[in-house]
Amino acid sequence: MDRDRSRVLALFVVYLALIVAALFLAEWFVASTPFGKMSIDLRSATVCGGDGACDTFSLSDMRGTGFYAPLGGISFWGTLVFSLLVAYQAITRIASGTANESLTKLGYVSALALFATTGAAAFLFGPASPSRNIELMSTLQVTRGSGPFLLMLGLLVGIAVLFYAVTYRLADDVAAYKPISGVIPPKPTPTSMPVVPPISERAVHKSEPIPKITNDKIISGPTPTIPDHMRKKLNYATLTAELTRAGIDARREDGSSRLVMWRDVVGLVARRLPADYDGMTFIDVVSNAGATIRLLPWTRLTGEPIEGFGETWGRALLAAMIAKCPEASLDPATRRFVAGEPAAQLPDLAKLAAHDEKLS
Numbered sequence: 001m002d003r004d005r006s007r008v009l010a011l012f013v014v015y016l017a018l019i020v021a022a023l024f025l026a027e028w029f030v031a032s033t034p035f036g037k038m039s040i041d042l043r044s045a046t047v048c049g050g051d052g053a054c055d056t057f058s059l060s061d062m063r064g065t066g067f068y069a070p071l072g073g074i075s076f077w078g079t080l081v082f083s084l085l086v087a088y089q090a091i092t093r094i095a096s097g098t099a100n101e102s103l104t105k106l107g108y109v110s111a112l113a114l115f116a117t118t119g120a121a122a123f124l125f126g127p128a129s130p131s132r133n134i135e136l137m138s139t140l141q142v143t144r145g146s147g148p149f150l151l152m153l154g155l156l157v158g159i160a161v162l163f164y165a166v167t168y169r170l171a172d173d174v175a176a177y178k179p180i181s182g183v184i185p186p187k188p189t190p191t192s193m194p195v196v197p198p199i200s201e202r203a204v205h206k207s208e209p210i211p212k213i214t215n216d217k218i219i220s221g222p223t224p225t226i227p228d229h230m231r232k233k234l235n236y237a238t239l240t241a242e243l244t245r246a247g248i249d250a251r252r253e254d255g256s257s258r259l260v261m262w263r264d265v266v267g268l269v270a271r272r273l274p275a276d277y278d279g280m281t282f283i284d285v286v287s288n289a290g291a292t293i294r295l296l297p298w299t300r301l302t303g304e305p306i307e308g309f310g311e312t313w314g315r316a317l318l319a320a321m322i323a324k325c326p327e328a329s330l331d332p333a334t335r336r337f338v339a340g341e342p343a344a345q346l347p348d349l350a351k352l353a354a355h356d357e358k359l360s
Contacts, residue, residue, distance in 0.1 A: 002326065002327060003327070004093075004164065004329075005093060005094045005097070007164055008090050008093050008094055008161060008164050008165055009090070009094055011090075011157055011160050011161045011164065012086070012087070012090040012161050014157050015083075015086060015154055015157040015158050015161055016083075018150050018151075018153055018154030018157060019079060019083055019151070019154045019158075021150050022079075022147050022148075022150035022151035022154055023041075023042065023076060023079060023080075023151070026041075026145060026146045026147035026150050027039045027040070027041065027145035027146065027147055028040055028041050028042060028072075028121075028122065028144070028145050028147035028148060029126060029127055029142050029143065029144055029145055030142070030143050030145055031127075031141065031142040031143070032141060033047060036048050036049040039145075040059070040127055040142075041072075041147060042072035042073065042075055042076040042121070042147070043058065043059060043072060043073065043076055044056050044057060044058050044059060045057060045059060059072060059073075059127075066125055066127070067120070067121075067125035068121055068125050068126060068127045071117050071120050071121035071125060072121050074117045075114060075117045075118045075121055075151070078110070078113070078114050078117065079114055079151065079154075079155075081110075082107065082110045082111060082114060082155075082158065083158070085103060085106070085107050085110065085162075086107065086158045086161050086162060088103070089103055089104060089107065089161065089162055089165040089166075090161050090165055092165070093164075093165040093166075097335065098166075098332075098335055098336075098339065099165035099166050100166075101166045101332075103162075104162040104163070104165060104166045107158070107159070107162040108159060108162065111155050111158060111159050111162075114155055115152065115155055118148060118151050118152055118155070119148075119152070121148075122144065122147075122148030123148070126142065126144070127142060166332070225298065226253075226298050227277075227278065229277075230277055230278075231253075232253065232254075233277070234253070234273075234277070234294065234296070235292075235294070235356045235359075236252060236284065236292045236293060236294035236356070236359065237252060237253040237254075237294050237296055238250045238251070238252050238253070238293050238294055238295055238296065238299045239251050239252065239253055239298075239299065239300065240299065240300045240301075240302070241293065241295060241299055241300070241301055241302075242301075242302045242303040243301065243302070243303040243304040243306075243320065243321075243324075244303050246261055246262065247259060247260050247261035247262050247263075247264075247265075248260045248262075248285060248293055250293045252293070252294075258291045258293055260285060260287045260288065260291055260293060261287075262324045262325040263325070264287040264288055264291075265285060265286065265287045265321075265324075265325040265328045266286050266287060266328060266329060267284075267286035267328055267329040267330070267331070268283065268284070268285060268286070268318060268321055268322065268325075268328050268329075268330055268334060269283070269284040269286060269330075269331060269334055270282075270283055270284075270314055270318060270333070270334045270337040270338075270343045270344075271284070271333070271343055271344055271345070271346055271355065272342070272343045272344065272345035272346065273345075273346065273352065274345070274346050274347060274348050274349055274351070274352055275345075276348075276349055277352075279345060280296065280297050281297070281310065281311050281313075281314045281343045282294055282295060282296045282297075282314075283295040283314055283317055283318060283321075284359065285321070286359060292359045295317065297309075297310075297313070301317070304320055306320060311337075311342065311343060314337070314343065315337065315338060315340075318334070318337075318338055319338070322338075
């Protein structure tokens with residue numbers, strides 16, 4: 001289990017403990033009566049006499065509870081429904097790695113509403129408020145118990161569970177990427193080294209000519225190369241990459257070489273280029289500062305067979321790399337791509353530049 005899922009599981013366990021204590025174990029209000037001690041929770045009151053005998057009755061049967069009884073009922077049953085939503089999101093995230101963002105937003109609204117009803121019941125309309133026409137409760141000295149505080153704390157933890165159920169360590173286009181500090185020095189390469197001719201959108205490379213492919217559309221023609229309008233235009237563009245047991249040995253278009261160990265990979269990002277660059281799918285391997293590797297359709301991959309082309313190639317490549325570095329973060333858009341949705345497209349060159357800035 002990765003860190004994200006472990007965090008959701010730990011928060012969910014804490015949430016359950018707080019909610020059970022608040023709803024079923026803790027006292028919300030305590031009062032001394034001529035008959036003995038009275039304990040009040042969200043649904044009922046219990047009076048225990050000196051002989052140890054206790055009598056429990058519903059708040060709806062009491063006079064003098066005012067708004068506390070209906071607000072307490074809303075808080076109690078509403079928290080149970082909210083707990084089902086929190087449990088579903090947590091279990092879904094732990095089991096499958098993803099959770100429903102719409103349900104999390106609904107959970108936020110529900111938690112805020114429960115905060116309001118809980119706060120009103122506990123601090124505005126307690127069962128001994130002298131501002132209402134009450135018969136018995138106004139004559140009692142009522143003190144507040146730990147129940148309201150436990151429930152409100154539990155709601156906060158529930159919000160945290162919902163948040164982390166759909167949040168990943170590598171945020172989706174809003175938080176900066178955090179490559180490991182330090183730059184791996186480029187490997188010296190002889191100036192006479194021949195340039196390996198790249199090809200497009202093909203992961204299983206063969207010596208015979210293959211058709212030109214843009215994403216999943218096949219266009220007849222000779223063995224493809226880097227499109228002229230994209231030469232020297234993309235940062236981190238990689239010509240060749242060897243997938244080894246220890247890491248990736250890559251040579252970028254700018255002539256530099258990068259050796260990235262799997263243990264240093266902090267994130268894998270799948271995106272599509274802007275329409276100006278044909279909207280091709282690419283994979284960024286985020287690791288040491290300055291060592292980002294951008295795998296593009298024309299990157300020649302060796303060392304491990306990756307079948308398919310276009311987005312099929314991208315998913316197969318991601319699956320192979322995830323198996324090598326399971327601790328690497330996947331942002332939500334990349335996770336959706338792995339699950340079968342199209343890769344998120346960077347809308348324009350400015351957005352591509354902002355994306356690249358996070359990796360610098």
